[in-house]
Amino acid sequence: MTVIAKPEPGVRALVDAPALLPATIAKPDLISVEQAKAMDVARITDLFKAHLNPGQLHFMKLLGFHKVKIERAEGMFYIDQNGREILDFFGGFGSLAFGHNHPRILEARKKFQEEKRQEIAIAFMSQYAAALAHNIAKCSPGDLDMVFLGSSGSEAMEAAVKLAERAAGPKRPKVVYAENSFHGKTKGVLAITDGQLYRAEFRVADNAVRIPFADIDAVERLFKSDPAIGVIVLETIQGGGGIIQAEAQYWRKLRALCDQHGVLWVADEVQCGYGRSGRFYAFEHYGVVPDVTALAKSLGGGKAAVGAMIARRDVYMKAYGTPKTAMIHAMATFGGMGEACITAIEALNVLYDEGLIDNAASTGEYLLQRLRTLKEKYPKIIKDVRGKGFMVGLEFHDFSQTLPMVLRPVVSVLDDKLKGSLSGFVGALLLRDYDVLVAFTEYNRNVIRLEPPLICQREHVDRFVDAFDSLLSRGIVAIVKDFVKSQVR
Numbered sequence: 001m002t003v004i005a006k007p008e009p010g011v012r013a014l015v016d017a018p019a020l021l022p023a024t025i026a027k028p029d030l031i032s033v034e035q036a037k038a039m040d041v042a043r044i045t046d047l048f049k050a051h052l053n054p055g056q057l058h059f060m061k062l063l064g065f066h067k068v069k070i071e072r073a074e075g076m077f078y079i080d081q082n083g084r085e086i087l088d089f090f091g092g093f094g095s096l097a098f099g100h101n102h103p104r105i106l107e108a109r110k111k112f113q114e115e116k117r118q119e120i121a122i123a124f125m126s127q128y129a130a131a132l133a134h135n136i137a138k139c140s141p142g143d144l145d146m147v148f149l150g151s152s153g154s155e156a157m158e159a160a161v162k163l164a165e166r167a168a169g170p171k172r173p174k175v176v177y178a179e180n181s182f183h184g185k186t187k188g189v190l191a192i193t194d195g196q197l198y199r200a201e202f203r204v205a206d207n208a209v210r211i212p213f214a215d216i217d218a219v220e221r222l223f224k225s226d227p228a229i230g231v232i233v234l235e236t237i238q239g240g241g242g243i244i245q246a247e248a249q250y251w252r253k254l255r256a257l258c259d260q261h262g263v264l265w266v267a268d269e270v271q272c273g274y275g276r277s278g279r280f281y282a283f284e285h286y287g288v289v290p291d292v293t294a295l296a297k298s299l300g301g302g303k304a305a306v307g308a309m310i311a312r313r314d315v316y317m318k319a320y321g322t323p324k325t326a327m328i329h330a331m332a333t334f335g336g337m338g339e340a341c342i343t344a345i346e347a348l349n350v351l352y353d354e355g356l357i358d359n360a361a362s363t364g365e366y367l368l369q370r371l372r373t374l375k376e377k378y379p380k381i382i383k384d385v386r387g388k389g390f391m392v393g394l395e396f397h398d399f400s401q402t403l404p405m406v407l408r409p410v411v412s413v414l415d416d417k418l419k420g421s422l423s424g425f426v427g428a429l430l431l432r433d434y435d436v437l438v439a440f441t442e443y444n445r446n447v448i449r450l451e452p453p454l455i456c457q458r459e460h461v462d463r464f465v466d467a468f469d470s471l472l473s474r475g476i477v478a479i480v481k482d483f484v485k486s487q488v489r
C-alpha cells in the first residue's frame, strides 16, 4: 500500500497514489461572480495579499488607494463604494481613450455575444481579425499595411522587435534602444527596457546597444561606426521616462540616417499612439513614417486586451513572407479573438466619429496652458510642464534638501524613487481630498503623468486644475504634513 506522507503545514502534497483519489472531483471553495462583486475592501485586501502581490499592497496603502472599492465606472469617472465620483486623469496608463464603458463599444460587444459569434481566430479565417487589420492599416500612413494582433503592448513590441531583427538579417544583429526607454516587461523586450527596476538581475539578450534619447549625433556616430546595427527601437514620446519628446528635426534626420545605413526603425506607439498626442500616431507630427510600429492600450476600447504590431509590407514579407516562414511568429492563441476585434473595430470608428483625436489636440493644449499658468504661480514647486495632446507630464522640483529637517524622515517611508518627490504626496491627497486620480512616471517619480481619456472636456480640465491649484496653495510643508496625517488615521 502506498502511504501518502502528511504534508508540512501550508504545503500541498502531491498525491502519488491514484487509487486513493476520490472517484469524483469535488468543487473547491470558489468565489462566485456575485460574491466577487460584493466583496468589501478588507476582503479584497486580504486576497490581494494572499494571492496577488503583497509587496505592491505596501504602496497602495501608502497612497491610500487600498481603501477604495470601485463599484462602477462611467465616462470620465470611477464611482466608489460610497457613491463618490473620482475624476480619472490617470486613464489606465492611456488605455481608456473612450473613458469607462463607452455605450457604443458596450453595445457592439453585447450584440456580438447575443449573436453567439466565434472567438478563436486561429482555426478558420476570422472576419473580425481581417477587418480590424484592414482598419488599422487604413489609420496608418505610408505602407504600414501588415498587422499582427496580440493582447498586450509587450506582446506587440516583442513581435515588432522579432520582425525587425529577422528582416535586418543575421549580419546585422544589433538592436539600438534609448536611455529611460520602456517597452514592456516580458523577457525579450526587457533587453531594450532601460529600467533597473524591471531589469533587476535577469539575463537579457546581449545584442542591445543603448544610446541617449533625442540625441541625433549619438545615432549618427553609432550607425557610422558599427555596421552590425540592424534595428533602432524608440518610443516616439517617452512615457515611463517622464513624458520626454525629441525635436521634429531629430525624427527627420533619424529617418534619413536609417535609410542611408539600411537600419530599420521601430516606433513604439503603445502609449503615445492611438490619438493621444493629437495625431493617430505621434510620429505623424514630424512627417515621417517608421518601418515598424506598435499599438496597444486604447486599441481595445478600454474593454478588451488588444495589441498590434504594424509593419511596412516589404519588411514583413522579408521576415515572414513565405509559407516556410509564415508561422515563425503567427498569432498566438488569443491573437485576434473575435469579441476583442469587434471591440477594437467599433472603438476605431468611435475615435473618428466623435472627433476624439482633434479633441486630444485642442483640449490637451488647453490643459497644458492651464498647467503652464500654474507653473508661473508656483515656480518653487513646479519645475516643468510638457507633453502633447493628452500625454502630459508635470515635473516637481526635488525638495529633499529644502524640506524642514523634522519632516525629512517622513519621505523615507516611501521607496527610493519617491524620496524627495512630491508626486506621491500629491497623488494621495488629490484622491483623498479632491476625488481626482493621477499617476507617476516609472523612472522619474518627480513627474505626475496626466493621461485622461480622450473624451475629456474643458470642464474636466478646469475641475482637475482647480483641485491641483487648491492643493498646491497649501505649500509643500503642509502637503507633507497632511499626507502624514492621512497615514496615521
Ligand SMILES: Cc1ncc(COP(=O)(O)O)c(C=O)c1O
Pocket (backbone or CB within 6 Å): 093, 152, 153, 154, 155, 157, 182, 183, 184, 185, 235, 239, 240, 268, 269, 270, 271, 272, 296, 297
Ligand atoms: C511605450 C510602451 N511600450 C510598451 C508597453 C507595454 O505594454 P503592456 O503593459 O500592455 O504590456 C508600455 C506599457 O506601459 C508602454 O508604455
